[in-house]
Amino acid sequence: MKSNLLAAVLATSIISLTGAAYAAPVAGSETVGITVQEASIAAAGWSAQKQILHKPVYNDDKKKIGVIEDIIVSPGNSVSYAVVGVGGFLGIDRHDVLIPFNHFKAEGHRYLLPGANKAMLKSLPAFKYTK
Structure with a gap:
């Protein structure tokens, strides 16, 4: 049995x-x-938690210009934007901006934003989540 x-x-x-x-x-x-x-x-894909979130963003000169704080998935089920935090310390006075994901270049484990710098990112409108 x-x-x-x-x-x-x-x-x-x-x-x-x-x-x-x-x-x-x-x-x-x-x-x-x-x-x-x-x-x-x-x-075979990328893990947002392990490979994208809280990773630094660099410019063409390999200088850190921000950190990927979040990703936004559009209603069409694709990752559309990265929320990049610029400046600040421990999240205080951080300026969050939306950058289309297709503007980034992955170089190894680094994310590059060609043509960008901190001042340019800070001049973009701040991203605020809806409530």
Whole structure:
């Protein structure tokens, strides 16, 4: 009896891992979760927490001009903007501005904002979150 139960559990696990005969959970009319292929693609992507947030932004002269404080995802489900904090100390008197993500150049683990400097970023309108 125990071997039949163990065999059933193993078969269910194998089927779940391979995706064959797996009934994905559904919320409303949408399937919850992702396929194995989607997980593979996501794993090759960037982690906002580990690779983007709170990372310094440099200019062409390799001088630090700000820090990526947040990312904004547009209603179309794409990362559209980075909130870059300029100046200040420990968040006090920091000037946050929105910069389109496609303006950045990734150079290794550094984010470059070509043609920018601190004064130019501080002259941009401050970004304020809606309440």
